[in-house]
Amino acid sequence: MNTVAVIGFAQSGHSLTTSGVETLVPVIRDALEDAGLAKQEVGFWCSGSSDYLAGRAFSFVNAVDAIGAVPPISESHVEMDAAWALYEAYVKILAGEAETALVYGFGKASAGELSRVLALQMDPYTAAPLWPDAVSVAALQARLGLEAGLFTERDMATVAARDQGGDVEAMLGRPYLSDPLRAHDVARVKDGAAAVVLAAGERARVQRERPAWISGFAHRVDPQGLGERDLTTVPSAIAAGHDAELDGDLDLVALHAPFTHQELLLRAALGLPAEKIIPSDGNAMFSAGLSRIGVAAEQVMSGRANRVAGHATSGPALQQNLVCVLSSGEA
Amino acid sequence: MTIAFDYTRSLGPVLGRFMAGLRDRRVLGSRTADGRVHVPPVEYDPVTCEPVTDLVEVSPTGTVLSWTWTEGQSSGWALVRLDGADTALLHTVGAGAREHLRTGLRVRIRWAGDRTGHIRDIECFEPGEAEATPETAEGEPVAIMTTPIRLSYRHTTSDEEDRYLRALAEGRLIGQRCPACHKVYVPPRVCPADGVAPDEVVEIADRGMVTTFCVVNVPFAGQRLDPPYVVAQVLLDGADIPIQHLILGVGAEQVRMGLRVAAVWRDREQWSFTPENIAHFEPTGEPDAPYESYAEHL
Numbered sequence: 157m158n159t160v161a162v163i164g165f166a167q168s169g170h171s172l173t174t175s176g177v178e179t180l181v182p183v184i185r186d187a188l189e190d191a192g193l194a195k196q197e198v199g200f201w202c203s204g205s206s207d208y209l210a211g212r213a214f215s216f217v218n219a220v221d222a223i224g225a226v227p228p229i230s231e232s233h234v235e236m237d238a239a240w241a242l243y244e245a246y247v248k249i250l251a252g253e254a255e256t257a258l259v260y261g262f263g264k265a266s267a268g269e270l271s272r273v274l275a276l277q278m279d280p281y282t283a284a285p286l287w288p289d290a291v292s293v294a295a296l297q298a299r300l301g302l303e304a305g306l307f308t309e310r311d312m313a314t315v316a317a318r319d320q321g322g323d324v325e326a327m328l329g330r331p332y333l334s335d336p337l338r339a340h341d342v343a344r345v346k347d348g349a350a351a352v353v354l355a356a357g358e359r360a361r362v363q364r365e366r367p368a369w370i371s372g373f374a375h376r377v378d379p380q381g382l383g384e385r386d387l388t389t390v391p392s393a394i395a396a397g398h399d400a401e402l403d404g405d406l407d408l409v410a411l412h413a414p415f416t417h418q419e420l421l422l423r424a425a426l427g428l429p430a431e432k433i434i435p436s437d438g439n440a441m442f443s444a445g446l447s448r449i450g451v452a453a454e455q456v457m458s459g460r461a462n463r464v465a466g467h468a469t470s471g472p473a474l475q476q477n478l479v480c481v482l483s484s485g486e487a
Numbered sequence: 488m489t490i491a492f493d494y495t496r497s498l499g500p501v502l503g504r505f506m507a508g509l510r511d512r513r514v515l516g517s518r519t520a521d522g523r524v525h526v527p528p529v530e531y532d533p534v535t536c537e538p539v540t541d542l543v544e545v546s547p548t549g550t551v552l553s554w555t556w557t558e559g560q561s562s563g564w565a566l567v568r569l570d571g572a573d574t575a576l577l578h579t580v581g582a583g584a585r586e587h588l589r590t591g592l593r594v595r596i597r598w599a600g601d602r603t604g605h606i607r608d609i610e611c612f613e614p615g616e617a618e619a620t621p622e623t624a625e626g627e628p629v630a631i632m633t634t635p636i637r638l639s640y641r642h643t644t645s646d647e648e649d650r651y652l653r654a655l656a657e658g659r660l661i662g663q664r665c666p667a668c669h670k671v672y673v674p675p676r677v678c679p680a681d682g683v684a685p686d687e688v689v690e691i692a693d694r695g696m697v698t699t700f701c702v703v704n705v706p707f708a709g710q711r712l713d714p715p716y717v718v719a720q721v722l723l724d725g726a727d728i729p730i731q732h733l734i735l736g737v738g739a740e741q742v743r744m745g746l747r748v749a750a751v752w753r754d755r756e757q758w759s760f761t762p763e764n765i766a767h768f769e770p771t772g773e774p775d776a777p778y779e780s781y782a783e784h785l
């Protein structure tokens with residue numbers, strides 16, 4: 157079976173049009189340049205995005221314009237964060253069906269009403285018709301964690317202060333947005349795009365002196381019903397971490413936590429110390445998870461770290477979790 | 488721009504009985520092999536994966552496990568475990584509950600006046616204990632529920648679209664050339680063959696040829712013209728990709744591939760940033776374009 161490595165990464169913190177095309181053109185170009193690959197050398201393309209976010213059907217087909225699909229390409233898409241598209245491309249290369257792949261995610265959350273859009277990922281019979289907004293759903297989870305004594309509002313503000321700057325005391329004096337969440341507990345939702353380039357063993361060594369080798373990669377999902385889950389634990393993250401052989405032997409970890417309390421829950425579930433977390437600068441819908449893996453991989457490719465992990469989440473209240481462990485040494 | 492659609496969802500044996508129960512002011516939960524009662528009900532046992540058939544009635548009163556309130560809203564959200572259930576139901580908490588709201592609060596269902604067999608038959612939760620529901624025979628399961636989806640968006644034009652629409656407002660048509668393949672796109676756009684942004688701006692004539700067309704015979708909602716009429720791909724002189732428009736001023740049976748046509752603009756005072764500034768195209772009377780001149784565009 158092939159070994160697989162990340163050999164290129166690029167991201168953008170803004171988005172011009174809801175189609176994503178104009179945003180993706182420079183991101184794809186920069187990721188390919190980082191990987192030293194020409195567009196024609198990409199064996200498989202895979203993307204993550206959402207029609208509900210874009211407000212149009214088959215928006216991902218429109219986005220293929222950014223690639224320039226002549227001659228025809230091999231392409232696929234997931235209606236999820238592009239970290240899951242990365243998993244699909246990883247499996248494709250593992251199976252020997254492609255030697256290289258470019259994975260991209262994009263979204264313009266500011267075009268629509270994000271908290272309503274995200275209600276549509278909940279149970280379509282008993283939950284979505286009530287239009288629960290995403291911040292309130294997260295607040296229900298945060299309260300359960302607080303009242304179980306797993307963390308404090310101060311712990312939450314400390315996470316926000318690391319990522320956004322600011323004084324913890326002053327932050328705790330601010331009013332609640334959705335009690336017990338304050339504005340700083342909600343990651344700044346950004347428009348954006350990201351692209352990661354993968355290559356199989358031999359090819360990765362040719363393209364790059366220090367590829368970030370994927371030593372473990374797994375994703376899991378918890379039940380759909382919010383009330384079916386113990387929201388103070390993250391079984392799907394624990395299971396994914398186990399399958400990806402995530403352990404304490406890591407230099408750095410990039411977590412995808414849209415809310416401060418979710419980073420605290422993830423750190424506890426995965427046994428990660430605070431000082432190993434790579435700060436985050438926002439939550440770009442449908443590309444943030446892929447970006448976190450790209451940011452982690454960059455640490456290995458640049459020689460700043462030897463063993464890192466990237467994490468992505470999707471769904472309400474950390475329902476789905478993905479863990480990717482990357483290392484400087486080929487497995 | 489607002490898009491909306493009323494999804495109709497088939498319910499099946501478990502959710503159909505659950506929704507029928509709500510219509511009759513009763514809450515049914517599903518009992519799985521481990522004896523746990525799930526509200527809302529699960530259709531398959533999460534442990535054994537077997538279909539769940541055992542539905543039991545639970546109380547309309549329960550306990551708040553978690554709650555939140557957003558400043559400025561008229562209701563809050565809670566996870567409520569009804570007496571007799573082992574899982575929590577997500578629903579709203581009414582305005583009157585705000586000052587009492589805490590974890591552990593006892594709440595009861597406030598039923599909607601007009602109930603149709605829908606999760607919204609529960610209007611919200613309110614503090615207090617429900618009175619016993621009188622025994623009634625179980626009603627017919629709900630077969631289908633309607634869940635309207637309505638979302639609003641504000642689309643942003645690209646630089647190229649912006650330039651194109653501004654030109655239209657001045658009664659001009661422009662395209663832009665792909666720096667890689669040199670094709671001129673109207674409207675200008677990222678070249679889908681090369682994946683690069685277009686550069687050179689090219690003035691395009693408001694006349695050209697019909698490459699292919701269809702005769703619309705089918706009436707549909709929102710139709711503005713009486714069928715039959717012709718919608719065609721028009722390759723404007725100077726462009727490498729056709730635009731779609733109406734061909735009027737000639738019988739549908741006389742429209743043909745290669746027909747030379749020109750834009751008929753609306754009155755100048757009606758112009759805005761839209762392709763509708765051109766009312767339609769009509770024949771110029773020039774000889775038809777030879778097939779070879781548009782073969783590549785079919």
